[in-house]
Amino acid sequence: MPSSGRLILTLAIIAMLSGFTVVLVYQVTLDPIARNHREALEKAIFEVLPGATARVNYRLDDGGLRPVSDRDLDEANMFAGYDKEGRLVGVAFEAAARGYADIIRVLYGYSPERECVIGYTVLQSAETPGLGDKIETDPNFLANFDGLDMRLNVEQTGLKHDIEAVKPGAKAEPWQIEGIAGATVSSVAVARALRENANRMLPLLIRHLDELKKNPSPTSFRRMEGEAPAEPDAYTDCLTPCSRLGRTLALHSLETVVGIVEGEASAEPDEAKGEIV
Amino acid sequence: MPAPKHDAPVSLDTLKAGVWKENPVFIMLLGLCPALAVSNTAVNSLAMGLASTFVLLGASFLISLFRNVIPKQVRIASYIIIIATFVTVVDYTIHALSLELYNALGAFIQLIVVNCMILGRCEAYASKHRVSTTMVNAVGMGAGFTLALFLVGSIREILGFGTFFGIPLFGPDFQVWAVFILPPGGFIVLSLWLVLFAAIQRKRDRMAAGKEGAYGS
Numbered sequence: 001m002p003s004s005g006r007l008i009l010t011l012a013i014i015a016m017l018s019g020f021t022v023v024l025v026y027q028v029t030l031d032p033i034a035r036n037h038r039e040a041l042e043k044a045i046f047e048v049l050p051g052a053t054a055r056v057n058y059r060l061d062d063g064g065l066r067p068v069s070d071r072d073l074d075e076a077n078m079f080a081g082y083d084k085e086g087r088l089v090g091v092a093f094e095a096a097a098r099g100y101a102d103i104i105r106v107l108y109g110y111s112p113e114r115e116c117v118i119g120y121t122v123l124q125s126a127e128t129p130g131l132g133d134k135i136e137t138d139p140n141f142l143a144n145f146d147g148l149d150m151r152l153n154v155e156q157t158g159l160k161h162d163i164e165a166v167k168p169g170a171k172a173e174p175w176q177i178e179g180i181a182g183a184t185v186s187s188v189a190v191a192r193a194l195r196e197n198a199n200r201m202l203p204l205l206i207r208h209l210d211e212l213k214k215n216p217s218p219t220s221f222r223r224m225e226g227e228a229p230a231e232p233d234a235y236t237d238c239l240t241p242c243s244r245l246g247r248t249l250a251l252h253s254l255e256t257v258v259g260i261v262e263g264e265a266s267a268e269p270d271e272a273k274g275e276i277v
Numbered sequence: 278m279p280a281p282k283h284d285a286p287v288s289l290d291t292l293k294a295g296v297w298k299e300n301p302v303f304i305m306l307l308g309l310c311p312a313l314a315v316s317n318t319a320v321n322s323l324a325m326g327l328a329s330t331f332v333l334l335g336a337s338f339l340i341s342l343f344r345n346v347i348p349k350q351v352r353i354a355s356y357i358i359i360i361a362t363f364v365t366v367v368d369y370t371i372h373a374l375s376l377e378l379y380n381a382l383g384a385f386i387q388l389i390v391v392n393c394m395i396l397g398r399c400e401a402y403a404s405k406h407r408v409s410t411t412m413v414n415a416v417g418m419g420a421g422f423t424l425a426l427f428l429v430g431s432i433r434e435i436l437g438f439g440t441f442f443g444i445p446l447f448g449p450d451f452q453v454w455a456v457f458i459l460p461p462g463g464f465i466v467l468s469l470w471l472v473l474f475a476a477i478q479r480k481r482d483r484m485a486a487g488k489e490g491a492y493g494s
Contacts, residue, residue, distance in 0.1 A: 002348045010347055014355050018362040025366045032373035040376050124380070131455065 038070060041123075045079045045092045048109035048119030052081025052089040058212075060201065065208040078201070080212050081109070088213045090118050091205060095197035099189040102126040104135070106193055110150060110202070112209055116174070117194070120145035125186075132186035141180050141187070149174035150198050156206055158199040165191035291410060295417030301394045302425035302467075303474040308394030312426055313463035315385045319442050322430025324378055326423025328367045328386060333395050333419050334412065335363040337403040341411035344404045356399045357390070364390045394422060425470070432466045433457045 045055050057068040057076035068076040079092040090111040096103050104127065109119035122136040134141060151160045161175040165188045171178040177194075179187035205212075301307045308329070315325045336359050340347075347355045368386045372379045379386070389395065398418055403411045434440060437457035439447050456462045 001350065007348055007351045011351050011354060011358075014347075014358050018358050021362050022365050025369045029369040029373035033369070036373070036376040128459065 038073065041073070044107045044121050044123060045081060047121050048092050048107050049079075049081035049090045050109075050119060051083050053084050054082045054086075055092075056080050056082070060204050060208065062204070065211055078205075088112070091212070092119075093197050093201055094123065095193035097189045097193035097196065099125060099127055100132045100183075100185040101128065104186065104189050104193060106190060108145065108194060108197075110198075110205075112205065112212075114147070115149070115151045117145045117148035117150060127183070127186045131180075132183045134180045134183055135186050135190055138180055140178065144171070144177045147174065148177065148194075150202065152202055152206060157203050159195070159202070163191050163195040163198065291413045292417040295414060295419070295421040296424060297421070299418075300421040300425060300474070301398075301418055302422060302429075303470060304478075305394075305397075307397050308392045308422060309467070311385050311388065311392060312422075312429060313460065313467060315382055316426050316430040316433060316463060316466075317437065317458045318381075318434040319427060319431045320378075321381050322426035323423065324371070324382060325385060326419070326426040328371065328382075329389050329392060329395065329422055330416075330419025331367055332360060332363040332389050332392075333398060333422075334415050335366075336360045336395060336399055337411050337415040338408065340399045340403040341406060341408045352404065353396075353400070356396060356404075360395055360399070361390045394418070428470055429463065429466050432469075433462055437462060 042055065046052055049055075056079070057070065057073060058078045058080060059066050059068050059075050060078045077094060081089045081092065083089050090109045092107055092109050094105060094107050096105045098104070103124070104122065105124040106120060106122050108117050108121075110116075111118045120142065125133065125136065127133045127135060148163065149161060150163070152158070153160045159175075161173065163175055163177060165177045165179045165184075166172075168179055168181045170176075177187065177191045295301065299305055302309065302312050311325050311329065316322045336356070339359050340356060364387065367389065371382065371386060398415065402414055406414070431441065434442075435446060436454045437459075439445060439451040439453050445451075454462075457466065
């Protein structure tokens with residue numbers, strides 16, 4: 001039997017070489033992966049804001065409204081779309097709720113002028129193929145989101161009529177979403193995602209609407225196009241790729257946890273059965 | 278170190294073994310987890326098969342090359358690290374190439390690391406054979422694995438989505454057979470292929486036996 005030293009040395013060398021390879025590949029693929037994510041998001045934003053040709057990322061919360069550069073895309077929770085003349089077409093929000101299989105993340109476009117949804121697309125879902133995944137493909141279901149009513153109440157604290165999912169064929173009001181037969185849980189989850197997000201974000205949005213309607217400043221346009229920001233962001237610049245990954249991972253897991261807590265812990269059994277049948 | 282057992286010269290049989298006679302999925306029943314989980318479309322099956330083949334080739338090459346250096350006591354740990362490294366490389370590469378494919382394959386790329394087909398071939402073959410023989414055999418095994426996934430995936434896509442490589446095969450009135458995209462469909466299609474392969478194997482054995490009998494008399 002070889003000595004312990006030899007065993008340890010062998011494993012150490014293999015592990016070191018392995019670590020070196022992984023870091024090398026990570027460095028090489030870092031930019032393409034980030035670009036893929038950015039392109040996918042950009043495509044989705046222009047899809048839910050028909051007519052938009054430029055976008056500005058924003059972070060909107062109780063602290064106010066501030067533009068976010070493409071490098072800190074993770075911090076953005078709102079994307080304003082502008083047409084060629086620089087007019088505000090609408091605002092895209094990312095909403096999430098627990099679906100049948102996993103968190104469903106959707107992006108919807110909201111028109112402040114018409115006070116309704118003007119576009120909808122699914123960013124991430126693991127719903128059952130052939131049933132739950134119809135929330136991405138079913139033309140009848142997608143038709144719900146063209147003009148889905150999102151008027152605010154008089155006090156401007158939330159929606160006048162909460163978005164709700166109804167049985168197939170039972171849609172009577174413009175704020176109702178006609179569900180998909182055999183995919184009740186998924187349809188309800190989409191409705192819940194939109195309802196919760198709209199109730200939280202729209203009252204904030206209305207306060208900053210005039211700010212948004214102004215043509216985006218040249219600075220934000222430049223940021224948007226991915227060129228160097230006017231004021232270099234010292235904090236971002238000194239981050240190494242690894243710590244950036246760590247931050248992204250932390251953000252993602254946080255997002256998931258919050259999503260789970262916000263949504264119901266799991267689908268109710270009888271509802272779940274409805275999806276399988 | 279175990280001396281290479283009378284390494285037979287590389288022949289076509291070394292390559293063909295993995296594709297047919299020792300097909301990892303249909304004959305040896307190895308790597309069934311990805312074979313069932315990501316074989317719902319032809320594209321996913323091919324991608325998974327090729328990714329696994331790449332990992333198998335890379336890991337087999339290194340393990341065969343260093344088979345006399347790695348002490349026996351830590352061989353499994355070493356194999357796992359080597360396999361995990363290749364899996365991570367594949368994971369990042371697919372993520373960089375296509376976000377869509379990456380999302381479709383989900384966690385299963387990372388799970389190649391526990392694909393028993395790969396560790397099994399490293400332990401049973403790569404650690405005992407010359408690099409050249411190992412590589413030829415690994416190509417065959419990878420091809421056999423990819424073929425098996427592709428056969429399962431094609432049937433499931435055709436019946437479950439009514440498409441092949443995303444191209445619609447039937448008219449718009451085709452009622453898709455959703456069960457074939459769901460997990461039970463994976464088991465059903467895989468079992469049908471297993472039956473077919475077992476039947477062919479049996480017929481061959483019988484014919485071979487008959488021939489021998491004829492020569493013997």
